[in-house]
Amino acid sequence: xxxxxxxxxxxxxxxxxxxxxxxxxxxxxxxxxxxxxxxxxxxxxxxxxxxxxxxxxxxxxxxxxxxxxxxxxxxxxxxxxxxxxxxxxxxxxxxxxxxxxxxxxxxxxxxxxxxxxxxxxxxxxxxxxxxxxxxxxxxxxxxxxxxxxxxxxxxxxxxxxxxxxxxxxxxxxxxxxxxxxxxxxxxxxxxxxxxxxxxxxxxxxxxxxxxxxxxxxxxxxxxxxxxxxxxxxxxxxxxxxxxxxxxxxxxxxxxxxxxxxxxxxxxxxxxxxxxxxxxxxxxxxxxxxxxxxxxxxxxxxxxxxxxxxxxxxxxxxxxxxxxxxxxxxxxxxxxxxxxxxxxxxxxxxxxxxxxxxxxxxxxxxxxxxxxxxxxxxxxxxxxxxxxxxxxxxxxxxxxxxxxxxxxxxxxxxxxxxxxxxxxxxxxxxxxxxxxxxxxxxxxxxxxxxxxxxxxxxxxxxxxxxxxxxxxxxxxxxxxxxxxxxx
Amino acid sequence: xxxxxxxxxxxxxxxxxxxxxxxxxxxxxxxxxxxxxxxxxxxxxxxxxxxxxxxxxxxxxxxxxxxxxxxxxxxxxxxxxxxxxxxxxxxxxxxxxxxxxxxxxxxxxxxxxxxxxxxxxxxxxxxxxxxxxxxxxxxxxx
Numbered sequence: 001x002x003x004x005x006x007x008x009x010x011x012x013x014x015x016x017x018x019x020x021x022x023x024x025x026x027x028x029x030x031x032x033x034x035x036x037x038x039x040x041x042x043x044x045x046x047x048x049x050x051x052x053x054x055x056x057x058x059x060x061x062x063x064x065x066x067x068x069x070x071x072x073x074x075x076x077x078x079x080x081x082x083x084x085x086x087x088x089x090x091x092x093x094x095x096x097x098x099x100x101x102x103x104x105x106x107x108x109x110x111x112x113x114x115x116x117x118x119x120x121x122x123x124x125x126x127x128x129x130x131x132x133x134x135x136x137x138x139x140x141x142x143x144x145x146x147x148x149x150x151x152x153x154x155x156x157x158x159x160x161x162x163x164x165x166x167x168x169x170x171x172x173x174x175x176x177x178x179x180x181x182x183x184x185x186x187x188x189x190x191x192x193x194x195x196x197x198x199x200x201x202x203x204x205x206x207x208x209x210x211x212x213x214x215x216x217x218x219x220x221x222x223x224x225x226x227x228x229x230x231x232x233x234x235x236x237x238x239x240x241x242x243x244x245x246x247x248x249x250x251x252x253x254x255x256x257x258x259x260x261x262x263x264x265x266x267x268x269x270x271x272x273x274x275x276x277x278x279x280x281x282x283x284x285x286x287x288x289x290x291x292x293x294x295x296x297x298x299x300x301x302x303x304x305x306x307x308x309x310x311x312x313x314x315x316x317x318x319x320x321x322x323x324x325x326x327x328x329x330x331x332x333x334x335x336x337x338x339x340x341x342x343x344x345x346x347x348x349x350x351x352x353x354x355x356x357x358x359x360x361x362x363x364x365x366x367x368x369x370x371x372x373x374x375x376x377x378x379x380x381x382x383x384x385x386x387x388x389x390x391x392x393x394x395x396x397x398x399x400x401x402x403x404x405x406x407x408x409x410x411x412x413x414x415x416x417x418x419x420x421x422x423x424x425x426x427x428x429x430x431x432x433x434x435x436x437x438x439x440x441x442x443x444x445x446x447x448x449x450x451x452x453x454x455x456x457x458x459x460x461x462x463x464x465x466x467x468x469x470x471x472x473x474x475x476x477x478x479x480x481x482x483x484x485x486x
Numbered sequence: 487x488x489x490x491x492x493x494x495x496x497x498x499x500x501x502x503x504x505x506x507x508x509x510x511x512x513x514x515x516x517x518x519x520x521x522x523x524x525x526x527x528x529x530x531x532x533x534x535x536x537x538x539x540x541x542x543x544x545x546x547x548x549x550x551x552x553x554x555x556x557x558x559x560x561x562x563x564x565x566x567x568x569x570x571x572x573x574x575x576x577x578x579x580x581x582x583x584x585x586x587x588x589x590x591x592x593x594x595x596x597x598x599x600x601x602x603x604x605x606x607x608x609x610x611x612x613x614x615x616x617x618x619x620x621x622x623x624x625x626x627x628x
Contacts, residue, residue: 049496049610049625075497078609078625082498102605102627139524139599140564140592198561208602209628247561250604250627254554257608258547274608416495417601417628446600486602 005043005052007036013072013468014402017052022272023059027052028067030403031074032465035457042076049076051083057272058086063093063281065344065351069403071358072465073412073457077101079275082357082413085406087342090350094269094278095286097260099354100337102253104296106211106244107178107333107359108381108409109304110392111311112230114325115237117217120481127215127318128439128482134314135213135307136205138443138486143204144168145306152196153188155203156248159298160305160331168204168309170324176370177331178360178378181301183338187291195251199299202246204306208447208486210410211243212383213307215482216390226376226394226475230329238478239326240390241307242383244335245300252292259285281352290352293337304331329392330370330379334359334409340368342404353404361395361407361472380472382463383410386440386485387433387453390478391463398470407472411459420455421446429453433483442485451485487511489619491519500603500626501610505619509545510572512613512620513552517570517587520553520606523626524560525597530568532588538572543580545613549622552583553606560602564591601628 007015007029015036017027029039029052042050051074058080059068065087074083079098086099120127136143145166147155154162160181161174174181188196206213218236221227232238245252256277263279263286264271271278279285312323337354344351353360361380362368369378377395384390388411399405415423426445429452433440442448466472489511494501502519506512521527536559540551552572559565565587572585592599604627612623 049501077498078607078627098607102607138594139602140560140566140594194558194562198558202561208599209604247558251558254550254605257605258550261547261608274611277608413497416497417500418493418495443594444599444601446598450601 002043002046005056007039013465017055022270023056025059025064025067027055027059029055029070029074030465030469030471031072032461034461035072035074051076051081054081055084057276058084060272061086061094061096061276061278062269063089065089071406071408072462073408073410075412077356080354080356084356085354085358085403087351087353087404088281090281090352093281093352095281095289095337095352096276096278096354097253097257098275098277099356100293101335101356102250103244103335104249104252104293105300105333106335107300107331108383109241109308109331110329110381111239111308112232112327112329113237113315113321115319115321117235117237120237120319123318124439124481128441130314130318131213131311132441132484134310135484137484138208141205142201143306144310145203147200147203149196152199155299155302156188156191156295157186157298158182160301163302163305168306173305173308173328176328177301178333181305183294183297185291186294186298188295190288190291191252191295192255195248195255198247198251203303204310205246206243206307206486207246208444210451211486213484214240214480216240216478216480218476219389219479220477222474222476229373229376230379230392230475231327232392232476239311240381241304243303243307245296246303248299249296252296256289256292260289290337297333297336300333301331332359332380355406357409359407359409360405361399362405363395363397363400379475380407382408382459384459385411385453385456386451386480386483387436387438388459392475393466393472394475396470396473399472403471408462408466411456411462413455414457415455417450420450420452424449424452424454438480439482440485441482444486447485489515491515496625500628502624502626504622507619509620510574512622513549513572514570516549516553516622517556520556520603520626521567523600523603523628525566525599527568529597530566531590532569533590534565534588536565536587538583538585538587541580541582545581546611548581548583549613549624550606550611552585556587557603565589566592566597603628
């Protein structure tokens with residue numbers, strides 16, 4: 001039997017995993033009781049992948065600060081759990097490949113239109129169909145922006161700005177992207193030729209799996225002040241784009257997993273699991289990795305920028321809206337490792353914060369937020385399932401104090417893809433959703449079955465736990481009208 | 487030679503277990519499992535050939551090298567594979583693999599595409615000879 005792991009309640013929707021074994025810090029899990037029960041059950045089953053054990057493993061890594069964190073959408077990943085956050089001291093800590101994963105800076109861009117639900121309700125079929133035909137998605141799809149060897153380095157260095165410069169989108173988009181759509185420190189020489197070659201045709205593609213593009217409307221305003229600042233109102237039509245750095249990020253992850261596994265033995269690091277391959281932050285290996293991660297992140301920003309442009313062209317065709325009438329609300333990633341400044345025990349410290357399946361969620365007053373949002377904290381996007389609600393939330397002071405300013409990123413899977421594919425049938429899922437007012441356009445029926453709403457946790461529970469813990473606050477609730485899947 | 491592959495339950499991703507009466511057969515089945523996660527394997531015609539040569543200090547590392555080389559081809563040449571042959575040699579400094587994969591460019595209408603595999607993780611990575619033959623296991627990020 002595996003060692004028993006027990007979470008103890010320490011506050012509302014807050015549980016501690018006491019230090020044991022090689023843990024350098026405790027684990028701190030923000031979740032509801034049902035999720036905690038599931039975490040305990042997984043951890044007691046030697047056959048199951050256990051997210052709680054992954055929280056424990058991350059707590060064993062050198063230089064971790066505060067606690068190994070898991071947010072309410074926690075579920076098993078590889079290395080870090082999904083919904084996991086780990087902050088590391090720059091002198092004693094490590095950069096961890098499993099703290100970012102293969103889909104570097106996977107994230108969500110939200111666009112707000114000037115259309116209302118009533119104006120589009122009769123046209124959802126044609127709007128959805130045109131978006132489906134306009135935005136490349138699914139296995140093997142190719143993007144609008146075809147790149148050469150020389151050009152791809154510009155994408156890696158300049159991020160979303162490069163795409164804007166090539167005519168994909170508007171200058172004003174850039175201020176509403178995390179880090180202005182371009183993370184400092186990117187160095188294309190730290191990215192393999194193979195990674196670049198794999199990406200030539202992929203900028204501006206959605207991908208598959210849990211990636212999506214949704215036409216949504218604001219069903220409920222939950223925080224009027226924040227909603228007004230974000231420019232969101234009742235019944236407004238918005239578009240959410242969920243995708244990442246595509247093959248470039250995948251290959252960076254694959255390349256550095258190997259390089260960092262070698263670094264573990266080179267530096268004599270005590271690492272509990274091979275997937276937590278890492279290197280001291282000051283080492284040449286970690287510096288190269290973080291420069292490559294910045295390249296992957298910039299590529300993801302460029303990717304979402306090109307797709308945002310395609311969405312605007314599609315809406316111009318179907319709804320007659322001018323491109324500048326569709327505004328970027330924000331664009332933020334949920335698989336990243338970045339150096340940030342945080343207050344730890346009253347002291348300002350620069351830390352390397354890994355967020356795997358967790359989004360940065362800075363509360364009021366942080367300069368990183370776009371100026372119009374700075375007084376309330378920047379928005380974060382919580383994807384639901386194809387059939388349920390999504391949320392716009394925001395960072396809070398409590399989140400700054402307890403989670404290094406981190407937030408939830410989605411409902412979180414409850415069923416494996418294998419179980420979902422057995423239980424659900426793509427065509428049935430699509431017709432059931434159509435019955436409840438959600439049109440699904442998908443390249444893969446099997447993909448729809450794997451992503452069926454029943455395969456996910458209830459997003460309301462996840463949002464409820466984040467609110468109960470005080471780490472994120474709900475701003476508006478969104479309901480999908482059309483879903484584009486790979 | 488005989489072997490098989492199966493998917494394992496992993497909440498977010500996809501566990502893969504391949505079996506074979508030889509190490510090579512377990513690797514061959516793992517490659518079949520990788521592409522079965524993405525397309526209907528039986529509908530992939532073996533029209534075009536791609537050769538793989540890779541090395542690793544460990545046999546587990548060799549499995550990751552083999553699968554990630556094949557996976558990269560979907561973006562480099564647009565090829566998806568359904569048939570595989572390979573040989574593994576043990577060397578002083580580890581293992582060397584020489585193999586051939588046969589397939590064709592993706593034809594979405596015919597291949598019934600599923601999810602795209604992003605990478606081969608080290609989670610649960612295992613290559614082992616058991617009383618029933620060789621087992622090769624890994625978790626794919628999808």
